[in-house]
Amino acid sequence: MESWPLFAVRVSLRGSFSMEPSPKRMPTLDEVAARAGVSRTAASRVINNAPHVSRAKREAVQRAVRELDFVPNTSAQALATRRAGTVVLAVSSDEPGLFADPFFAEVIVGVSVALEQTDLELILLLANTPRGRERFERLLRSHRADGVMLMALRGDDPLGRLSEEADLPVVFGGLPLTGEPTWYVDADNRGGARLAAEHFARTGRRRPVMITGQVDARAAVAREQGFTEGLTLSGLPLLGVEPGQFTEDGGAEAMERLLRAHPGPDAVFAASDAMAIGALRTLRERGLRVPEDVAVIGFNDLASARHTSPPLTTVHQPVRALGQEMARMLVSAIEGHRPSPLILPTRLTVRESAPDLPASA
Amino acid sequence: MESWPLFAVRVSLRGSFSMEPSPKRMPTLDEVAARAGVSRTAASRVINNAPHVSRAKREAVQRAVRELDFVPNTSAQALATRRAGTVVLAVSSDEPGLFADPFFAEVIVGVSVALEQTDLELILLLANTPRGRERFERLLRSHRADGVMLMALRGDDPLGRLSEEADLPVVFGGLPLTGEPTWYVDADNRGGARLAAEHFARTGRRRPVMITGQVDARAAVAREQGFTEGLTLSGLPLLGVEPGQFTEDGGAEAMERLLRAHPGPDAVFAASDAMAIGALRTLRERGLRVPEDVAVIGFNDLASARHTSPPLTTVHQPVRALGQEMARMLVSAIEGHRPSPLILPTRLTVRESAPDLPASA
DNA sequence: CGGGGAAGTGGAAGCGCTTCCAGTTTTGAT
DNA sequence: ATCAAAACTGGAAGCGCTTCCACTTCCCCG
Numbered sequence: 001m002e003s004w005p006l007f008a009v010r011v012s013l014r015g016s017f018s019m020e021p022s023p024k025r026m027p028t029l030d031e032v033a034a035r036a037g038v039s040r041t042a043a044s045r046v047i048n049n050a051p052h053v054s055r056a057k058r059e060a061v062q063r064a065v066r067e068l069d070f071v072p073n074t075s076a077q078a079l080a081t082r083r084a085g086t087v088v089l090a091v092s093s094d095e096p097g098l099f100a101d102p103f104f105a106e107v108i109v110g111v112s113v114a115l116e117q118t119d120l121e122l123i124l125l126l127a128n129t130p131r132g133r134e135r136f137e138r139l140l141r142s143h144r145a146d147g148v149m150l151m152a153l154r155g156d157d158p159l160g161r162l163s164e165e166a167d168l169p170v171v172f173g174g175l176p177l178t179g180e181p182t183w184y185v186d187a188d189n190r191g192g193a194r195l196a197a198e199h200f201a202r203t204g205r206r207r208p209v210m211i212t213g214q215v216d217a218r219a220a221v222a223r224e225q226g227f228t229e230g231l232t233l234s235g236l237p238l239l240g241v242e243p244g245q246f247t248e249d250g251g252a253e254a255m256e257r258l259l260r261a262h263p264g265p266d267a268v269f270a271a272s273d274a275m276a277i278g279a280l281r282t283l284r285e286r287g288l289r290v291p292e293d294v295a296v297i298g299f300n301d302l303a304s305a306r307h308t309s310p311p312l313t314t315v316h317q318p319v320r321a322l323g324q325e326m327a328r329m330l331v332s333a334i335e336g337h338r339p340s341p342l343i344l345p346t347r348l349t350v351r352e353s354a355p356d357l358p359a360s361a
Numbered sequence: 362m363e364s365w366p367l368f369a370v371r372v373s374l375r376g377s378f379s380m381e382p383s384p385k386r387m388p389t390l391d392e393v394a395a396r397a398g399v400s401r402t403a404a405s406r407v408i409n410n411a412p413h414v415s416r417a418k419r420e421a422v423q424r425a426v427r428e429l430d431f432v433p434n435t436s437a438q439a440l441a442t443r444r445a446g447t448v449v450l451a452v453s454s455d456e457p458g459l460f461a462d463p464f465f466a467e468v469i470v471g472v473s474v475a476l477e478q479t480d481l482e483l484i485l486l487l488a489n490t491p492r493g494r495e496r497f498e499r500l501l502r503s504h505r506a507d508g509v510m511l512m513a514l515r516g517d518d519p520l521g522r523l524s525e526e527a528d529l530p531v532v533f534g535g536l537p538l539t540g541e542p543t544w545y546v547d548a549d550n551r552g553g554a555r556l557a558a559e560h561f562a563r564t565g566r567r568r569p570v571m572i573t574g575q576v577d578a579r580a581a582v583a584r585e586q587g588f589t590e591g592l593t594l595s596g597l598p599l600l601g602v603e604p605g606q607f608t609e610d611g612g613a614e615a616m617e618r619l620l621r622a623h624p625g626p627d628a629v630f631a632a633s634d635a636m637a638i639g640a641l642r643t644l645r646e647r648g649l650r651v652p653e654d655v656a657v658i659g660f661n662d663l664a665s666a667r668h669t670s671p672p673l674t675t676v677h678q679p680v681r682a683l684g685q686e687m688a689r690m691l692v693s694a695i696e697g698h699r700p701s702p703l704i705l706p707t708r709l710t711v712r713e714s715a716p717d718l719p720a721s722a
Numbered sequence: 723c724g725g726g727g728a729a730g731t732g733g734a735a736g737c738g739c740t741t742c743c744a745g746t747t748t749t750g751a752t
Numbered sequence: 753a754t755c756a757a758a759a760c761t762g763g764a765a766g767c768g769c770t771t772c773c774a775c776t777t778c779c780c781c782g
Contacts, residue, residue, distance in 0.1 A: 026502065026504070028737095028738055028739085029738065029739060029740095030738080030739095038761085038762085039761065039762040039763080040738095040739080040740095040762080040763095041740085041741080041761070041762050041763080042760085042761070042762075044739065044740060044741085045740095045741095047739095048740085051759085051760095052759065052760055052761080053759095053760075053761090054759085054760065054761090057760090057761090069502075071499055071502040071503045072503065072738080072739070073440075073503065073504045073737085073738050073739070074445070074503040074504055074505040075436055075439035075440040075443075075445060075504055075505075075737080075738080075739090076440050076737070076738035076739040076740090076767090077738080077739055077740080078436035078439070078440075078739090078767090079434075079436040079437050079439075079440050079737085079738080079739075079740095079767045079768065079769090080738080080739045080740040080741080080766085080767055081739080081740065081741095081767085082436075082767070084435070084436060085505070086484070088482075097664060099466055099469070099470055100463045100466045100467060100470075100663070100664060101466075102461045102463065102466075104466065105460055105461045105462075105463075105465065105466055106461060108460070108485065108487075109460055109461075109487065112485075112486075112487040112493075116490065116492050116493060116496065119496075121449075121484050121486070121496075121500065121505065122484060122485050122486070123447070123482050123483060123484055123485075124469065124473075124483050124484075124485040125473075125482070125483070126469075126470065126473040129477065131477050132473075132477060135477065135480075135482075138432055139482065141387065141430075141432040142432045142433065142434065142435040143387070143434045143435055143436055143768095144435040144436075144446070144482065248664070248668050277668065278668075281668060281670075284670070302461070303458060303461060303609070304665075307609050307638065307639075307642060309642075309645070309670070389767095389768055389769085390768065390769060390770095391768080391769095399731085399732085400731065400732040400733080401732080401733095401768095401769080401770095402731070402732050402733080402770085402771080403730085403731070403732075405769065405770060405771085406770095408769095409770085412729080412730090413729060413730055413731080414729095414730070414731090415729085415730060415731090418730085418731090433768080433769070434767085434768050434769070436767080436768080436769095437737090437767070437768035437769040437770090438768080438769055438770080439737095439769095440737045440738065440739090440767085440768080440769075440770095441736085441737055441768080441769045441770040441771080442737085442769080442770065442771095443737070504738095
């Protein structure tokens with residue numbers, strides 16, 4: 001540490017030195033070609049598995065590649081082919097802490113699984129700050145990525161428009177509030193919510209309420225619609241609705257408001273598991289028993305739903321598959337195909353918070 | 362859809378056509394230079410904010426850039442500068458579902474926040490399959506990234522060695538099991554665990570047990586060491602230790618084993634919040650009251666710890682800061698500096714699962 | 723008013739790979 | 753044998769940007 005100042009001076013004079021672009025240079029395709037005794041063209045063909053190379057040369061090149069431990073320089077390939085070899089997953093959301101929802105982790109896992117089959121890398125961009133959006137825009141226009149996946153768009157998020165203007169395939173994860181993009185994959189939010197309503201009706205609940213998400217999130221709207229629809233078909237009224245952030249605290253607060261405004265509900269449907277967990281907390285604090293007094297249904301069915309007390313009945317959504325399909329769809333679009341949008345099925349996972357047969361009354 | 366087959370044929374004959382590399386070509390630096398009436402060299406200097414350009418020319422170029430809406434082609438820049446403009450965050454773990462731990466989400470947020478100040482993009486790689494590792498290795502050698510962050514290495518994970526062999530700066534998030542890398546940032550696991558032990562001692566607990574992580578995870582080892590150390594210093598015995606997966610179920614199972622093997626513990630320290638939550642579940646199922654019969658302390662202090670019942674006392678670790686510091690350290694290393702490793706402080710967050718004064722006895 | 727260093731300028735040589743194109747060689751069927 | 757079609761080959765021209773280098777011009781101070 002003694003020498004640090006001196007060192008710093010050296011650095012500032014000459015810029016970095018320890019990391020001058022690349023100390024240990026990697027072999028180039030030319031060297032591979034030379035070693036194999038073929039033209040660079042032939043070598044290129046071999047590493048790209050292209051035709052028009054004799055068996056002998058192909059093998060010679062392969063040997064050279066192995067011996068030199070050659071790996072093509074991605075930047076050069078990108079420049080020559082005009083393909084970056086990457087796709088970006090942009091998550092846009094103002095709600096702080098939203099990204100912490102395991103939902104995203106699961107989507108990311110799905111996306112990764114799908115990309116693993118390709119040679120595309122995943123660029124992750126959290127575009128929830130002005131600076132982040134700016135970077136996103138630049139990213140789109142700089143040929144750094146070959147396609148875009150967009151998640152959690154809310155309201156009139158400009159990311160949607162930006163992406164469509166860019167000359168890149170864009171896949172939406174979940175429909176945006178308005179309009180219908182060319183490519184998207186979504187879960188059957190409406191159908192799932194309807195299942196929740198039907199479950200309540202079937203198990204004798206008569207005074208249902210709902211905790212919905214922000215009104216500018218399409219998924220929240222769809223879930224509310226589906227729930228209302230389901231109730232109507234069953235001849236039940238919707239006692240009350242309260243919006244909240246898609247978080248535990250958001251759910252807890254909405255539940256409090258609901259109890260205050262609409263006393264005596266016997267069933268609550270929350271637009272996400274996190275919110276349902278928040279609701280459970282509030283109910284417990286108010287001395288209400290679940291499911292005896294109030295049945296609770298959530299949405300998502302991630303791991304945590306299994307571990308609440310009581311375990312949460314919830315609308316299952318194939319989150320990982322959502323990620324996989326988004327990636328697959330994007331890859332397909334990048335390859336020039338025209339995949340069709342996809343709506344993934346949802347189903348009800350019944351656990352104790354809203355059991356199949358009414359628990360007591 | 363009628364024409365699809367025909368379409369498919371066309372595609373297969375000529376490859377894709379709708380996406381031929383880039384339909385709407387972006388302006389190039391040459392065009393900017395031409396428009397501004399300067400040499401390409403000058404234009405390049407301007408967009409890179411380099412000196413040796415007169416004020417007049419600089420402005421002319423800036424105007425041209427604006428008018429043409431020019432954004433430099435990253436691939437070309439990368440090739441010319443030998444810098445990819447990206448860093449990779451590789452998460453390696455066999456434990457399925459581990460990535461769903463909000464811990465990673467939080468680290469990612471931290472990393473993103475730090476990178477937002479730079480113009481580096483984040484490549485996320487889940488390298489938990491053989492294929493994933495292969496891709497990681499390739500990534501390292503293909504000049505696709507300028508640096509690497511590694512998380513959750515376990516045992517003799519080859520990712521560590523691979524990374525060090527690569528000619529790239531590598532920052533470890535959490536120390537690997539063996540050896541001490543040049544660059545890492547870790548939390549003070551040992552000190553934090555010690556705090557937990559001291560808290561138990563101070564609040565009159567006499568029969569503590571611990572749920573540790575897999576023995577090949579350095580963090581788990583450090584936490585066990587610290588806990589044992591703290592107990593010893595307080596003159597307390599460690600009744601029992603059981604390892605488990607770093608998940609809720611892992612914690613629940615370990616707790617069951619502990620109760621079976623060492624009846625009557627009055628305090629349990631879990632190596633992670635998820636495990637602690639699992640332990641709470643088991644305790645509840647066994648009819649044990651928390652904190653009256655058994656006090657529970659976890660590790661991490663993520664959002665969920667606030668919402669358990671009872672709320673979880675836990676060792677707080679600045680997870681987001683960990684991510685930020687990893688990214689900062691990596692950037693610094695990429696710039697040719699030699700940042701020092703960092704150990705971030707931990708502290709105890711006291712909540713009801715292990716209150717400050719013994720609840721009853 | 724002269725001289726030397728700083729600032730400005732642009733031509734040209736790459737960075738490492740793909741691919742078009744103009745041959746050259748093989749193949750396979752007469 | 754004979755010749756067109758099919759399969760190979762490799763030179764050369766980029767992909768779009770950075771940067772070295774050789775000059776030219778400007779500015780400041782003694």
